[in-house]
Amino acid sequence: MKYWLKDIRDKMGDFEMEAPDGLWDRLALVPQPSADAGRRHHSKFRAWSCSLAGAAAVMVALVYFNQSLHDGINQDVTLSDVHEEDVRQAYREPAAAIEEDSSTKAAVGTRIAGIKVCSDPVAPDGSSSRESLRDVPVQDNPADAEICERNGDIPDVLEIFPDDNTSSWLAMEDTKTKSRRLSLSFHQSINAPSNTSMSHSGVELLATGPQNADWNDSPLLGMMTYNRGSESRKLSHRMPVRVGVSVGYQITDRWSAESGITYTHLASDIRQGGNTGTLHGVQRLNYIGIPASVRYSAYRDRLYDVYASAGLNLDLCVSGRSETAFMLNGHSSSKIERYDEHPLQASVSVSAGMAFQLTPSISLYAEPGVSCYFDDGSNIQTIYKSRPLNFSMNAGLRFMVGKSR
Amino acid sequence: MAGVFIRNKDEERQILRRFEARDSDAPRILYEKYVRYLTAVCSRYVDDEYVSDILQDSFITIFRGIPSFEYRGEGSLKAWMTRIAVNLSLKHVRQNSRMVFVDLGQAEDIDEPQTEEIPPDVLHGFIRKLPDGYRMIFNLYVIEGRSHAEIAQALGIKESTSASQLHRAKSLLAKMIREYQNKD
Numbered sequence: 001m002k003y004w005l006k007d008i009r010d011k012m013g014d015f016e017m018e019a020p021d022g023l024w025d026r027l028a029l030v031p032q033p034s035a036d037a038g039r040r041h042h043s044k045f046r047a048w049s050c051s052l053a054g055a056a057a058v059m060v061a062l063v064y065f066n067q068s069l070h071d072g073i074n075q076d077v078t079l080s081d082v083h084e085e086d087v088r089q090a091y092r093e094p095a096a097a098i099e100e101d102s103s104t105k106a107a108v109g110t111r112i113a114g115i116k117v118c119s120d121p122v123a124p125d126g127s128s129s130r131e132s133l134r135d136v137p138v139q140d141n142p143a144d145a146e147i148c149e150r151n152g153d154i155p156d157v158l159e160i161f162p163d164d165n166t167s168s169w170l171a172m173e174d175t176k177t178k179s180r181r182l183s184l185s186f187h188q189s190i191n192a193p194s195n196t197s198m199s200h201s202g203v204e205l206l207a208t209g210p211q212n213a214d215w216n217d218s219p220l221l222g223m224m225t226y227n228r229g230s231e232s233r234k235l236s237h238r239m240p241v242r243v244g245v246s247v248g249y250q251i252t253d254r255w256s257a258e259s260g261i262t263y264t265h266l267a268s269d270i271r272q273g274g275n276t277g278t279l280h281g282v283q284r285l286n287y288i289g290i291p292a293s294v295r296y297s298a299y300r301d302r303l304y305d306v307y308a309s310a311g312l313n314l315d316l317c318v319s320g321r322s323e324t325a326f327m328l329n330g331h332s333s334s335k336i337e338r339y340d341e342h343p344l345q346a347s348v349s350v351s352a353g354m355a356f357q358l359t360p361s362i363s364l365y366a367e368p369g370v371s372c373y374f375d376d377g378s379n380i381q382t383i384y385k386s387r388p389l390n391f392s393m394n395a396g397l398r399f400m401v402g403k404s405r
Numbered sequence: 406m407a408g409v410f411i412r413n414k415d416e417e418r419q420i421l422r423r424f425e426a427r428d429s430d431a432p433r434i435l436y437e438k439y440v441r442y443l444t445a446v447c448s449r450y451v452d453d454e455y456v457s458d459i460l461q462d463s464f465i466t467i468f469r470g471i472p473s474f475e476y477r478g479e480g481s482l483k484a485w486m487t488r489i490a491v492n493l494s495l496k497h498v499r500q501n502s503r504m505v506f507v508d509l510g511q512a513e514d515i516d517e518p519q520t521e522e523i524p525p526d527v528l529h530g531f532i533r534k535l536p537d538g539y540r541m542i543f544n545l546y547v548i549e550g551r552s553h554a555e556i557a558q559a560l561g562i563k564e565s566t567s568a569s570q571l572h573r574a575k576s577l578l579a580k581m582i583r584e585y586q587n588k589d
Contacts, residue, residue, distance in 0.1 A: 001547070002517055003517070004518055004519070004520045005547050007520045008528050008532075008548075009547055009550075011528055012449070012528070012529065012532075012548050013548075014525070015445045015525040016441035016442045017441055017444040017445040017448060017529075018441065018444065019440040019441055019444050019460070020456060020457035020460065024433070024440075026461055027432075027461060027464050027465070253522075254521065
């Protein structure tokens, strides 16, 4: 059945209206087949019915309270979104100083076996109260009754419809998402473009000194002076590592938004060789970022959720430094250089995803996507400068934490 | 995170146990739990002035039938009660109004509307606005999940008529929904 019809059916399945006035009183006049012998005293009956009404009200309130907690103020704290890359492969050859491949081949990032734990507004709970209902057998189904006299004649009971073998009610998972749900997730990701090295010439970060400077004080300057033009500095970028916390907000049944805070670590190996000396070291950059994304659920049922998402990331380099060691004419020294620049790295991404519900609280998802990193306008060389366009594949497990229905 | 969890089936079971124990409060509890829902069900089928009578007959039938009702899992009690209310409503409609069914043949495709934002009471109102024949078939097929064969037998029409009337009903409903959305 089409989605809109299912939606209407589900809503009508719960919809209630105010009962007609005095209906119960009219019913109470009709002898009940299961009534005890003798009737209670009227006043005692009143007292009991009041307390029952109160109990029923409390029950209803509890159900709605449960629903409102589920819907409105749910702040499920969820576990990490852990994307584990095949680290071994990358770290086996971190120092392959390859000339920058200037082809337009986009790097491929892979995130495998991610584990994302978040709450989900649709919590298909296998034990939900809205499971498939079974048929009522014919003999239990006094489906018809002659209109009985108001003074309480017991009506004849006739069948109108034959026993149907189809399940009349498909109890769908609750897809009403007027709920304003907050979800919290922690995530970690490692993005692995394939060709991660680049080389560049120049000494952006280091000043040159006068030619007769004491090279012992600054062997790097000497090396640069001697080696200028002979061989350029090469950076091999390692895979970025990103961890973060994100909060999700369900706007409508289909649309949700997510934001959060991420920390990203970019590390690159530095290599430079020349006639008289070599330099090697590591550049480390730390970013604090804010991601923002929206997600559109194109199709969702009990088992599957197919969605698309688009996002914007802003990462600020809060600190960066390079640690390098030099060998020059038998002298060696090391240097730690802290960067003054704090570039802002912006990127956009789009992805499509599908989640499959394994159990009521665990789903498996895959999200291939593309992200594009903009020039941050700085001199610092990062993996994103060499590979601004990335394909990525997110795959993971999503754990539902929180109230189920 | 812990939370309150109330399952309907436990409530249904509890109510049925009360009936088994001949607890004279059981009818009232059952009534309080389902009367508002059944009111909404009946009012999808019949005009307001008849809802009260049909509900009364429904509850009488229900109370009479409960001793032999076999619980078949969560929601089965609600489904059974719904069936009673629907059948009584249908009987009333057949007896009291003339529904004309015309097999109109193929109709145009329906543009599937977006209903997520529409509140249930508005949708309920749209269904009530459908002409009698369309409303019956829409209710029986889409909401109650009956087949065209069952509907045809219940209403004394052909299955193909039922199918084409359903299509018309859906088309009309979709039109109402679109008009409602365009007003916003």
